[in-house]
Amino acid sequence: MQNTAIVNSNQLQLMVQFMQQRQIALSDVFDSEQLALVTSACTGQQISHVPVAQFVLLLEQLAHYLNDSTIGLSIAQGINTANLGILGYLLHACENMGEALLRLHRYGKWINNEMEQMQIIQQGHQIELRWPQPKPLNGIMHELGMAILQQFSLQLVGRSLNINHVYFAHSLKGGAANLQIYEQFFGCAVLFDQPYSVFSFPANILNIPIEKPDKALLDILQQQAEQALNSMPSTDIFLQQAQRKLIELCQLGEPTLPQLARQLHLSSRTLQRRLMQHEVSFQQLLDEVRQQLCRQYLHQHVPLSDIAQLLGYSDQSAFTRAYKRWTGNTPLQQRRLKH
Incomplete structure (x- = not known):
């Protein structure tokens, strides 16, 4: 099955860099499974991208450990070119902010594939970078992303930008x-609590020159960026839409394939065919959504009976059986392991 939301391991390295600067031991915040993930991502030996849901959980645990609900802003303050990999060096080689924005729009999904949903909208003398998905579950990722955008822009031009609003x-x-x-x-x-996530700034910012642009280096880096983009784990907007609809349906009870088909304006047969094309069944997709939501709810200490209801199970025992099938433990055992 294809991942629907992934983030480059450079983002985990930025988080670890933040923790090291504050002398926070990884083992004080993360469990053994998470430590293995972070280690693999930061060494670059095994994985280049990780699911956004897993990264969000790491950020939330760090925020809880530090009692810092603005953790995305705190982490972004330490951003440097290397934290963005090829993309960072590519943006630095551009001639001006307008050219850098076009490169960000083209190659940004190498850092976080939700960047491909970004819209660039010009309204008179204003530019909006807009992410159209309403009420995203991963708000902490949007805060980190916006903060990185702000901090890295400062590095590109060497001075503050007059942002309109966020x-x-x-x-x-x-x-x-x-x-x-x-x-x-x-x-x-x-x-x-706005309809969209938006980063708005005056259009004349696009003309601000980048410090020390390098046209020859830009051509080389752009070729490398294309190669990196082509080597990414693939994603598909259809699966993203299906997962979002399943999240909504879970709140109404046990989701069914016909219900999901209606939400996507498809026939049940067409939905089954589309899922087969992505090598995933309806039950696998539903299980993945439920597992992602469950991890968040458990971390937030939501009562188990409420989690069962939020995930669309008929009762808590059905939720317990499903969780044991996923992990080998019951939800209660998992909570005790965390303490």
Whole structure:
């Protein structure tokens, strides 16, 4: 089955770099399975990309450990060119911010494949970078991504940018005190619970020259970026849409294939055929969605009876049986292992 949301291992390296600077031991925050994932990603020996859901869980655990709900901003402050790999060097070699933005739009999904959903919209003298998915579950990823965009832009041009506003589709954590942190970081108004996640700035920023551009290096790096893009694990917008609809259906009870087909405006037969083309069954797709949601709910200490309901199970015993099939443990045993 194809991954529907992945992030480059460079992002894990940025997180580890942040922890090392603060002398935080990985073993104090992550369990043995997560340690193995982080180690493999940071050495680059086994994996180049990891599922976004796993990275989000790592970030949430670190945020909980530090009692820092603005962890994305904190991590992004340490960004450097190497943290973005080929893309970072490619952007530095561009002539101006407009050229860099086009390269980001083309190759950004090498860092996080949800970047391919980014829309560049010009409204008069303003430019909006917009992510159209409503109320994303991974708000912490949007905060990290926006913060990286802000910090790396400063490095590209060597001075502050006059950003108009930043919008997030998810809710603010921490109240008014945290809102002030966001507004100080971005230097503009920041709003939450918006229809889209948006990074807005004046169009004349596109003309700002990049410090020390290199046309010859740009051509070489662009070839490397194309190769990196082609070697990425593949993704498919159809599976992303199907997973999002399943998340909604889980809140209404046990999802069925006909229900999902109606949500996607397909016949049941067409949906089955599309899933077969992606080498995944309806049950496998549903299990993956439930497992991703379950990890988040367990980490957030949601009562097990509520988790069962949120995942669309008829009762807690059905949820327990499914969880044991996935992991070999019951949800209660898993919680005890974490303590």
